[in-house]
Amino acid sequence: MGRQPLIIIADPELCKEVGIKKFKDIPNRSVPSPISASPLHQKGLFFTRDARWSTMRNTILSVYQPSHLTRLIPTMQSIIETATQNLHSSVEEDIPFSNLSLKLTTDVIGTAAFGVNFGLSNPQATKTCGTNGHDSKNDEVSDFINQHIYSTTQLKMDLSGSFSIILGLLVPILQEPFRQILKRIPSTMDWKVDRTNQKLSGRLNEIVDKRMKCNDRSSKDFLSLILRARESETVSKNVFSPDYISAVTYEHLLAGSATTAFTLSSIVYLVAGHPEVEKKLLEEIDNYGPSDQIPTANDLQQKFPYLDQVIKEAMRFYTVSPLVARETSKDVEIGGYLLPKGTWVWLALGVLAKDPKNFPEPDNFKPERFDPDAEEEKQRHPYALIPFGIGPRACIGQKFALQELKLTLIHLYRKFAFRHSLSMEHPLELEYGVILNFKNGVKLRVINRK
Numbered sequence: 001m002g003r004q005p006l007i008i009i010a011d012p013e014l015c016k017e018v019g020i021k022k023f024k025d026i027p028n029r030s031v032p033s034p035i036s037a038s039p040l041h042q043k044g045l046f047f048t049r050d051a052r053w054s055t056m057r058n059t060i061l062s063v064y065q066p067s068h069l070t071r072l073i074p075t076m077q078s079i080i081e082t083a084t085q086n087l088h089s090s091v092e093e094d095i096p097f098s099n100l101s102l103k104l105t106t107d108v109i110g111t112a113a114f115g116v117n118f119g120l121s122n123p124q125a126t127k128t129c130g131t132n133g134h135d136s137k138n139d140e141v142s143d144f145i146n147q148h149i150y151s152t153t154q155l156k157m158d159l160s161g162s163f164s165i166i167l168g169l170l171v172p173i174l175q176e177p178f179r180q181i182l183k184r185i186p187s188t189m190d191w192k193v194d195r196t197n198q199k200l201s202g203r204l205n206e207i208v209d210k211r212m213k214c215n216d217r218s219s220k221d222f223l224s225l226i227l228r229a230r231e232s233e234t235v236s237k238n239v240f241s242p243d244y245i246s247a248v249t250y251e252h253l254l255a256g257s258a259t260t261a262f263t264l265s266s267i268v269y270l271v272a273g274h275p276e277v278e279k280k281l282l283e284e285i286d287n288y289g290p291s292d293q294i295p296t297a298n299d300l301q302q303k304f305p306y307l308d309q310v311i312k313e314a315m316r317f318y319t320v321s322p323l324v325a326r327e328t329s330k331d332v333e334i335g336g337y338l339l340p341k342g343t344w345v346w347l348a349l350g351v352l353a354k355d356p357k358n359f360p361e362p363d364n365f366k367p368e369r370f371d372p373d374a375e376e377e378k379q380r381h382p383y384a385l386i387p388f389g390i391g392p393r394a395c396i397g398q399k400f401a402l403q404e405l406k407l408t409l410i411h412l413y414r415k416f417a418f419r420h421s422l423s424m425e426h427p428l429e430l431e432y433g434v435i436l437n438f439k440n441g442v443k444l445r446v447i448n449r450k
């Protein structure tokens with residue numbers, strides 16, 4: 001890639017070698033150029049490196065203990081109910097389902113990460129520590145969210161980014177001086193990226209600063225947990241200095257909203273186009289128990305085997321995070337080839353997921369291929385489907401995301417079924433950024449089941 005050596009891997013055994021067996025020689029991510037201009041993105045867990053990464057990851061892992069996730073069920077459920085309550089009045093109408101998904105997942109992660117209900121699903125609900133939900137707070141939060149969405153859509157790994165990024169691929173030494181000049185020239189992409197990042201960092205620093213001064217540490221959100229760890233000195237204050245806290249909390253919002261929203265929309269879209277799958281899924285959900293019984297964490301894991309298959313198959317069909325980017329820390333041999341220190345090694349999860357060797361007829365949506373009794377499932381390589389990545393650096397939010405997805409789908413299908421809107425393109429058009437997105441959103445028609 002320009003002058004940067006880059007290897008792309010799309011074989012499960014090699015992914016295992018890179019992600020697990022030789023992890024100690026390939027522990028970090030390669031940093032795409034747009035990120036190297038943004039300390040806010042660089043200081044999150046995703047891009048921190050070596051010893052700092054492992055200290056941060058170990059501290060953060062405690063938020064994802066099963067007991068903590070179980071405690072989040074009522075909060076998640078209440079946001080899901082609020083976000084979907086208007087669907088009753090949309091019966092037989094087309095709704096922009098992907099917008100609803102993004103609002104829902106942003107509200108859920110906002111509550112879990114910041115202790116702030118952004119209230120995108122319900123505008124009256126904005127409340128933070130030390131505030132009582134005035135209108136000005138609403139404006140501040142929605143401004144923040146808009147900045148966040150703008151910043152997400154700017155992150156691209158391809159050549160459609162700023163001039164300094166393209167230049168950096170060809171003549172790396174010129175990238176930084178050019179960026180410094182271009183970011184001062186209004187309307188260049190470098191200027192826009194810099195301005196957005198500065199605004200976002202400023203906003204986040206305010207939130208973190210306010211929370212550090214607020215003595216109430218009883219909240220169970222992610223930010224409070226890190227502040228508690230910092231104050232009790234179980235981790236060094238240098239590891240979680242305010243700028244790292246802002247970055248890692250923001251990263252949760254970024255990593256946890258668009259990915260989960262895309263996955264939710266793609267599942268509902270795919271099920272809507274496959275009546276035989278819908279029928280089986282509705283039967284499983286209806287047979288679980290009374291329609292107001294909220295599933296426990298245990299039930300979510302054990303009592304919905306077909307739902308599990310549907311989620312896996314949808315994540316295979318549309319792999320939201322199609323590339324995982326790593327970098328060698330020393331010379332290392334992979335698959336018999338010697339890769340020099342500093343080589344970028346990208347795992348092509350999306351390509352893996354469409355390999356007919358592991359998934360016969362890969363373009364057919366067939367959840368039954370994940371039935372534990374199916375021959376295909378028994379013969380498949382264990383790392384053929386890794387939408388959450390692999391090894392010690394795999395997605396930290398996997399269980400959180402699956403819990404949220406299952407709760408939402410169970411709640412939705414108890415009340416509604418969905419059909420494709422006639423105004424949607426077919427096949428669905430996708431947009432490739434750092435993560436996959438729908439070019440024109442997902443529009444669905446709502447059908448009342450009860």
Ligand code: HEM
Pocket residue numbers: 045046047057109251252255256257259260263320321324325387388389390391392393394395396397398400401
């Ligand atoms: C369907 C939803 C999601 C998908 C498909 C997804 C996918 C991924 C993937 C592929 C990676 C890279 C893993 C690797 O390098 O092997 C990753 C990393 C990460 N994800 Fe997720 N993710 C999702 C939801 C979430 C949520 C809800 C959160 C936060 C609550 C989150 C936080 C993170 C973080 C912090 C990392 C970096 C981990 C590290 O470098 O140690 N993700 N995710």
